Amino acid sequence: MKAPASIRARLALAAAAVLALFLAVAGFVLQRAHADSVVAAHHGRLQATVYLLLGAAEVDAAGQLQMPAALAEPRLSQPGSGLYAAIRTPGGQLLWRSASAPPGLPFPGVEAVGQWALGEEEGGGRRFLSASYEVNWLAAGDRTVPLVLSVLEDESALGRELAAFERTLWGGLAAAALLLLLSQALLVRWSLAPLERVAAEIGRIDAGEQARVEGQYPPEIEQLTQRLNALVERERARQKRWREAVSFLAHSLKTPLAVLRATQDDPAQLREAVVREVARMDDIVQHQLARAAAATEAATAPPLALRAVAERIAASLRKVHAERGLVLEIEADAKLAWPLQEGDAFEILGNLMDNACKWARQRVRTTLQREAGGLRIRVEDDGPGFSDTEAVRRLHVRGDERVPGHGVGLAVVDELVGAQGGTLSLGRGALGGARVDVLLPG
Template sequence: MSPGYSIRARLLLGAALVLVAFLVGAGLAVQRAHADSVRAVHFGRLQGTVYLLLAGAEVDAAGALTMPAGLAEPRLMLPASGLYASIASPGAGEQWRSPSSLGQQPPFRRAQPVGEWRYDDLDGDGKGWLGVTYSVNWAGRNGAVPLVLSVLEDRATFDAEIRIFARTLWAWLGSAGVLLLMAQLLLLRWALSPLRRVAGEIRRIEAGEQEGIEGSYPTEITGLTGNLNTLLRQERVRQVRYKEALSFLAHSLKTPLAVLRNALAEPAQLPAAVEQQVARMDDIVQHQLGRAAAGGATRFARPLELLPVIDRIRDALAKVYAEKRLALTVDGPPQLRWRIDEGDTFEMMGNVMDNAAKWARSRVAVRAGLEQGRLVLQVDDDGPGFSDTEAVLGLHVRGDERVPGHGVGLAVVNDLVASHGGELQLTRSDLGGGRVRIVLPAP
């Protein structure tokens, strides 16, 4: 089936195929059962006619078969009535035939085992027949006389009953099928109306008439609408972050550029001014790009194994600060996983651990784990600690002249943590230095 088909068309076509298959199967089964039932009724009537013949038959002293002038079944007395009877005496070589068989050549049976019934659906004389045959040994004065009684009925009556029933049956089944398909169409229209409403809301979002999915929907598509709203919010936050970062970057670079412009008038001070302002601009660019690149919390990120990422950062810092011979330890569950972007993890933990390694005297301890369903990342060092935690966390890009480890880096981390809806805590560690504690809620 072409992917362009609607869900309603697919469901309606599938329901129609199943319904037609069911109605055809049910109709054929009912028709077959009715035909068997009607055939059994006809055979029962024919068997009753055999009993009537047995009741009227007589064998005289000479062993000759005699039948009464009138029979209880009037159709046997009417020529070409469609009901015909025969009594054959194989031993005497004679046969009695009902007056109704005048001018007809029904295919009567002349042989049958004694005491057995035979039910036939046969052809002969250009017609179809239903027949019942029975054989008895008739007790006469000179011994038993075998008689074979055969009753045939033109199958035209039987076929007419079957045709009338089949026509009525299929007419009703066809009408029922049409009604059921119409009911199915209405049911599908009602059941799929939430999807049509979602599509309408998405078109209004595209047209800028609304900001998200606002309607109330069944539980089966609540996850879809919730995820769409999450994606829309994340996209808006990302766009706002990019605009703000570009705006802040342009504004923050004005001062260093002005200083460089003024330094052109004093060539002796130009090298020092260039070095200082280039370093400052580098910090500003890193800070604003870090804010813009913050991925933010997302429920669609793949679960990330955190300890391997932290171990890679630890190994890199061990090489950078090899002369300090720091003891860098990482503690946490080996299978700790969290839905977070790998780049955000490197950015947060890289800045925090680099800060700790820069200011530590001999030891940095990293711990990762879960507390009450939240991710906790904690970095302790034995350095001097934080003198003013509020100033560090509230640092604006215009003040990026501090030591990089406690300036631009922590500002980027603070923005990243905030984008994940988390909390960045700066306190005194048990090692005597600073403690940076990152707490992230479940996405």
């Protein structure tokens, strides 16, 4: 599979394509506008030459056209000068031709008296700009003589002028394009420099030369570096938690194993010790696995509908404690969703609600609500409450040895909440018994 082009290459190609298209369109428009302007200027000069002919022409009493031997425009007297003039009748009869004009030139006619005919003509393998004008000349005796005055100019001079402009125009545009592309390359290099610095810092983090991204970056990249730092810190916390879990397991399992070894020669005690110590080891393993898995950040989890989770747990607990007739209340918006792993949600709510059911006399109330600081989970019961709020947080410590359990649930919840940056607090609730508050940050 072909690797995608780099951002720098994409920007360079996009800029080159847009610039080429823009300069091509701009060059074509400028070239066309200049050509139209030059042609209009040449036609203007031809019209001025026609007025020159009108000023020099005379018609005698016999109706004959009289022209001076020399005109104010010297090119009309120079053969092959490129400027040619003629005066004809509307029927095409030649009355006068400038000394510069060879025979057979394509002098145009006009359609009506007093109207200009401006255009281009072709003849003898050459092209000409043309201007013609028809007048009714009033001669002696109120005699009217119709005349058509025409001027031609060879387009070779016009072509040279246009070609010179085109060379200058496209040369200038090419130089401007080169300069703009060079500027674009420098701007792209300068703009992408922060990303290159970030990549270099990540490389140093990977090599163990630094602990986090430390540089100052533009706001658009600052969010990226903050999330990278958070990711690095989460990964380090996860690794630390797994190492601690393994170390704790190795240390905690020594005592149960020592008890089993001590009773292996006494069959009567061995059976009881195996049941007791295996249950204890199972609790230890479950706690440490939950503690290690608590490194999963809520920020990476999809939003989870929490009321549905609480309802499922409550339904299960009603069956478990059916003989006691407990009332389990859920106060939460059905649309409330929070970025929390489903397993963590069941672990937190399940342990808190199960503990409350064990201690409750009749009622357990679970409240889920958003607050300014994040999500609050509150579980209350109408039981006796906590006698020692600090001790019950620790592993294998129970509020009352007469109540079934292993003293693991609240410790696991405390670890899970702490791993996600939250807080767990214990106290007396509105129902008169224990209250457990969990606040998960937004």
